[in-house]
Amino acid sequence: MCNFFTGKKMTSFSKRKHLLFHTAIAFFGCIIFLFLQDQASADPVYENPKEIPWHISALSVTFDNARDLYVAEKEVIITGGKTRLEADYVEFSNKTKDAFAQGNVILISGEDSISCNAMNINLETEIGTINKGSIFIQKDNFYINGANIRKTGKFTYSAEKGSITSCSGDSPDWKISGRNVKVTIEGYGTARDAVFWAKEIPAAYTPFLIFPVKTKRQTGFLMPGISNSKRKGYQYEQPFFMAISENFDATLYADYMSDRGTKTGVEYRYILDNKSKGSVFFDYLEDSKTDDGTAGTENYSFSGTPQRTNTDRYWFRMKHNQALPNGFSAKLDLDVVSDADYLHEFQDGFSGYRQTKTYLETEYGRSLDEYDQTIRKNRLNVNKSWSAYVLNMDALWYDNVNLRRQDGDDTTLQTLPAVQFDAIRQQLGNSQFYYTLDSEHRSFYREDTTSDLVKGQRTDFYPRVYFPMRLNKIFYFEPSLGARETIWYTDDFTSEDGDSDSLRTRHMADFGAEISTKISRVFNTDNLFAEKIKHEMIPKIQYSFIPDVGQGDLPIFDSLDRIAEQNRITWSLTNFFISRKTFVTPEDKEIRTYRDFAxxxxxxxxxxxxxxxxxxxxxxxxxxxxxxxxxxxxxVNMDISWSPYDNDYNIFNIGNTVKDKRGDALAVEYRYERDLLESVYSEIDIALTDQLTAYYTVEKNLEDDRTVRTQAGFILKKECWTVELAAAETKDDSSVGILVTLHGIGEIGNGPKKILVSDPRYQNWRMNL
Structure with a gap:
């Protein structure tokens, strides 16, 4: 998979195919219009080369007055603006600014440089010829080599025969050679009869090659993705990036699948100010395969989802942050998918579920529902925070994908709107008391109702008062008292006893108390791990009491409508372990570091x-x-629940990771919930050399002895390229891919990409698997 600019796509939420299609066309049209407007109104600023003064220094300089020509020899240096020319011998025309240089020639322009045997060039226009030269583009460590190179402009080059690479040295690990090579810095390069060389071995040929040579964000094609899988066939995904303006850009996608058709998509990103931004994604596929129960279509189904008879498939998702007046802010999250199979089908790729989820979590701190969730949350939130209070106003719409497709009765509970006002724990005036407040009003809506699943409104008001105190300066003791008042209003609810009143109330009080202390000791260890270790232990006893209140005559919208009786004592013992280590800097300054290690x-x-x-x-x-x-x-992470009556575990989750400095790693996660699940995920990375790593991962459902997913591959990292060869298999699909990253050009290929355990991004990658 390859991506120079991160991004996702957008999806439509209409059921009708023609509306989806026209919405997509309109959106594409708006983007292109904005792009053209921006290009038309751009006003670039150019430096006037004729105003640049030129300075010459050398061991020997003569001047031919008749020709207005300087001849300089030995350690020649000519400078002007951001340009510097060095050579053993230079003839420089003061009138035309033409220069002929030979012998150890180096021309530096900005951060880039040219080295060659000889050069004829105009220093103002930077147009000329280069003999046996090498052009170096610093930002991407990119080289252009050729026997005769023409510099056709400040940022353009061409060569009848030339090569490109990002590897240093006379024998690069890879290069692409060809005829009629043309390169535009911050643009593209092209070559005819291009050959990809691995060292001295010609490994691949193409009659024509186009490649990006960009260090900045610009409109143009990105590197494609290429893969093959059992369900989709041969797959070629081509992204096109559009730099609309400094604060607006988009990426268009065409994803050809030989067995399914072509999926098109767009992702549009914008920044309105430093607190307001958004990302919109849309994908659409006219699928040539369905799962309608007829012969052969079972190959395109997924276990646990209903039959999919639709061919029009789409996914729309959006996140937006907006700053509002008077300290308010708003957040919008949209997620609408055509069918329950879609996110199972398209988990990978530029616009797949995993890529989208990772991007949104990184950029917005908000995620998506899991790919197998068929009821997907859409939310509009307006909020404001003060030093001690928080106000949230929400509209929540849960899109039930299966019911929407089946046109059945939809009793899914919606919240339109909800208002919450909370007070965080704070002192009550100047007293010794503290208080908190949780309050909300919710309006519940359903498209279809039953005698139990009804519409209505609910207001809940729950203040709580605390009285913290110290006992003998050893114990911390805090009693608390809460009072809850809840009001329901419904039009069509009748309780079991036949009561059909629209207005219902509930009054509740609860009491709690906790007592704790803190015990600590510092141990002098004086070893390589730590000089000192502090063990801090907090024993605590908590008591909570909620009286038994009759609630059978109340409607049920969520868990707040049924609060169970409680009379409970809880004990806990919490342990913290902190290490201290001292480092001495080269300046003989001691620096102490502390770390919570357990x-x-x-x-x-x-x-x-x-x-x-x-x-x-x-x-x-x-x-x-x-x-x-x-x-x-x-x-090591552990989460255990042990039954003292069954003398057995109800929950046992453990994960551990072991790594070394070479890059070897072992990760194992075991998850167990009695009568529900038992699974294990394991992975081993073996650093065969300092550059080559082999890995194998497997996830098994031990409950029914089924392998969920396996993946194996090799990752080879070199100075100027990386290659990953991988194969993955699940119950529903299998895929193989090779991903070649040519540093300075991008990634070529697609498939089951892998993040090694030793990579800092590993935990986030695992969470999104």
């Missing part, structure tokens, strides 16, 4: 109400949560 918490609850009712199991599971990061090479 955390562990044990907890359990005792249900007094269950004991009163002679229940035999008043104790909850014993919970253990632990995080250990001994150093950058060893990490």
């Amino acid at each position: 955390y562990a918490q044990l907890s359990q609850s005792y249900d007094i109400e269950n004991q009163k009712e002679n229940h035999k199991e008043p104790f909850s599971d014993i919970l253990l949560t632990s995080i250990i990061n001994l150093n950058e090479f060893v990490a």
Whole structure:
């Protein structure tokens, strides 16, 4: 997969194909119009070369007055503006600014340079010829070599026979040679009869090649993606980037799949100010395959999703942040997909689910629903924060993909709108009391209703008061009291006892208390790991009481409508481990560093109400949560729930990662929930050399002894190129791919891309698998 400029696409939310198509065309048209407007109104600023003074220094300089010509020899240096010419011998015309240079010639223009045996060039126009030369573009470490190179402008070059590479040295690891090579810096290069060389071996040929030579954001084609899979066939994905203006850009995609058709897409990104920005994505495919239950179509289905009879497929997603007057801000999240199979099908690729999710999490700090969720959240939020209060106003629409396609009764609960006003914990006046406030008003809507699933409104007001105190300067004790008032208004709800009143109320109070202390000790270890280790232990006992309040006559919208009785004591023991190490700088200055390298918490609850009712199991599971990061090479995470009655685990999740300085790594994640799931994910990376790494990953469902996904491959990293060869297989599909990254040009290929465990991006990559 290759991408010079990150981005995603946009999708339409209409059911009708013609509306989707015309929406896409209109959006494309707007982008092109904006692009053309920007190009027409651009007003570039040019430096006038004729105003640049030129300076000559050498061991020997003579001047021919008749020809207005300087002849300089030995250690010649000519400078003017951002241009510098060095050579053993130079003839320089003061009138035309033509220069002939030979012998160890170096021409530096900005950050780029040309080295050659001899050169004829005009220093004002930078047009000329280069004999046996090499052009170096610093930002991308990019070389253009040729026996006779023509410099046709300040940023343009051509050669009848030439080569390009980003590798240094006389024998580069790779190069592309060809005839009629033309290169435009911040543009594109072309070559006819192009040959890709691996060292001295010709590895590939193409009659014509176009490649980007860009260090800045510019309109043009990006490197394509090429792959092959069982479900899609041969796949070629071509992105086209449009730099509309400094604050607006777009990427258009054409994704050809030999077995499915061509998927088109667009992603549009904009920045309105430093607090307002947005990204819009849309993809559309007229799929040549369906899953309608007829012979052969089962190859295009996914387990756990209904049959897909539609051929018009799309995905629309959008995120927008907007600063509003008076300190308010707004956030908009949209996510509408054509069918339940779409995100299963298109997880990879430039505009796939994983790429989109990673981008949105990075840019906006907000994610997408998981790819297998068929009820997808759309949200508009307007909020304001003060030092002690927070106001949130929401409109939430949950798009039920399956029900929308089936045209059945849709009882999905929507919230239009919701208003929340909360007070964070703060002192009550000048007293010793503190308080918090949770309050909200929600208006619930359903397109279709039943006797139980109704529309309505609910207001909830929940203040809580705390009285923290110290006991003998050792213990921290804090009782608290909460009061909750909830009001419902419904038009069509009738309770089990036949009560059809529109207005209903609930009054509740609850009481809580906690007592804790802190115990710590510092151990002198004086070893390579740490000089000192501090162990901090916090034992705590909490009590919570919620009385039994009858709620059977109330409507049910969410969990707030049924608050269970509670009379519970919880104990917990929390441990923190902090290491200290001292480093001495070259200036003999001592710097102390502290690191939280381990955390562990044990907890359990005792249900007094269950004991009163002679229940035999008043104790909850014993919970253990632990995080250990001994150093950058060893990490362990654990989450355990153990039943004291069954003498067995209800939950057992553990993950560990072990790495070394070579790049070898082992990662294992085991997940278990009794009667629900048991799975293991493991990965091993082996650094065969300092440049070549082999890896293998496997995820298994141990509950039914089924392999969920396997992937294996090699990654070879060199100074000027990287290649990844990978194969992946799931229950529904298999794919192979090769990804070649030629540094300075981009990535060629597609397929199951991999982030190694030793890479800092690994955890984020794993989360989005």
